[in-house]
Amino acid sequence: METKNLKLLVVGSSNTDMVIQTGRLPRPGETVLGGAFFMNAGGKGANQAVAAARLGGRVSLICKTGSDLFGRQAQQLFRDEGIDTSCVFTDEYHPSGVALIMVDEQAENCIAVASGANARLTPADLSAIASVIRQADLVLMQLEIPTETVAYVAQTAFDAGKKVILNPAPAQALPETLLRQLYLITPNETEAEQLSGIPVVDLPSAEKAARAIAAQGVPNVVVTLGEKGALIYSGGQVETTPACPVKAVDTTAAGDVFNGALAVALAEKRDLSAAVHFASRAAAISVTRCGAQASAPYRREVDAF
Numbered sequence: 482m483e484t485k486n487l488k489l490l491v492v493g494s495s496n497t498d499m500v501i502q503t504g505r506l507p508r509p510g511e512t513v514l515g516g517a518f519f520m521n522a523g524g525k526g527a528n529q530a531v532a533a534a535r536l537g538g539r540v541s542l543i544c545k546t547g548s549d550l551f552g553r554q555a556q557q558l559f560r561d562e563g564i565d566t567s568c569v570f571t572d573e574y575h576p577s578g579v580a581l582i583m584v585d586e587q588a589e590n591c592i593a594v595a596s597g598a599n600a601r602l603t604p605a606d607l608s609a610i611a612s613v614i615r616q617a618d619l620v621l622m623q624l625e626i627p628t629e630t631v632a633y634v635a636q637t638a639f640d641a642g643k644k645v646i647l648n649p650a651p652a653q654a655l656p657e658t659l660l661r662q663l664y665l666i667t668p669n670e671t672e673a674e675q676l677s678g679i680p681v682v683d684l685p686s687a688e689k690a691a692r693a694i695a696a697q698g699v700p701n702v703v704v705t706l707g708e709k710g711a712l713i714y715s716g717g718q719v720e721t722t723p724a725c726p727v728k729a730v731d732t733t734a735a736g737d738v739f740n741g742a743l744a745v746a747l748a749e750k751r752d753l754s755a756a757v758h759f760a761s762r763a764a765a766i767s768v769t770r771c772g773a774q775a776s777a778p779y780r781r782e783v784d785a786f
Contacts, residue, residue, distance in 0.1 A: 493526015494625035532741025661698030
């Protein structure tokens with residue numbers, strides 16, 4: 482399906498991921514000798530932008546990097562992926578974001594992030610480029626930048642009649658004012674519990690959590706459930722989508738690939754169910770590969786999967 486005229490705006494973070502593969506994740510105070518070490522371009526905003534671009538979206542990215550080697554490399558990688566970087570800011574005083582990641586033999590991971598310049602992306606920065614937000618067809622955000630910046634973008638897009646998708650990661654409480662300005666929210670189990678107060682342990686509890694989140698003002702909720710698939714709540718109706726069976730190697734950016742793919746599919750005017758199926762296929766491919774942005778599939782791969 483042709484997507485070259487779509488305007489997808491991703492607002493979020495850019496990090497450099499430093500990854501160690503281990504037999505198992507260490508307990509507190511424990512040192513585990515690991516195997517391979519590698520560095521990848523990452524950050525939820527950047528990951529989702531790259532995923533959407535590879536799947537055919539015409540993507541613009543708003544983020545902030547440091548004036549350092551990591552920042553320069555990230556911006557060049559965005560350009561190489563065909564992403565519009567005219568609204569990528571450079572911070573002269575704070576370093577680029579960095580994430581330290583451990584991945585075990587079961588493809589489970591733990592991540593610690595030093596936000597750096599990501600934490601300095603402010604509403605004041607965006608007020609100068611508000612027209613970019615208003616001109617987008619669809620806006621996709623996460624929570625690795627300040628909440629007040631997310632709220633500013635959501636308000637600006639909402640006032641312009643644009644659809645806003647929020648991937649509420651990492652988990653945190655959100656004001657109902659922000660939730661009411663969203664078209665769609667895509668929490669995982671942990672994030673759904675944070676937003677609803679309902680522990681998500683199975684499909685029935687995921688449905689309860691989705692209904693509670695929708696009651697706060699979000700018309701569409703997709704709860705991602707890892708190997709159990711996804712639950713869709715929209716218009717009072719519930720649907721579940723199974724995960725695609727694959728051998729997982731690294732789940733680091735699976736959620737980001739899912740969200741980038743979901744945005745592309747919705748921008749192509751697919752209904753929410755079809756969009757989630759498309760996103761699930763893209764995410765399934767991504768977990769069979771190591772790395773964050775490196776794991777994002779291309780459109781031809783998802784269409785053939």
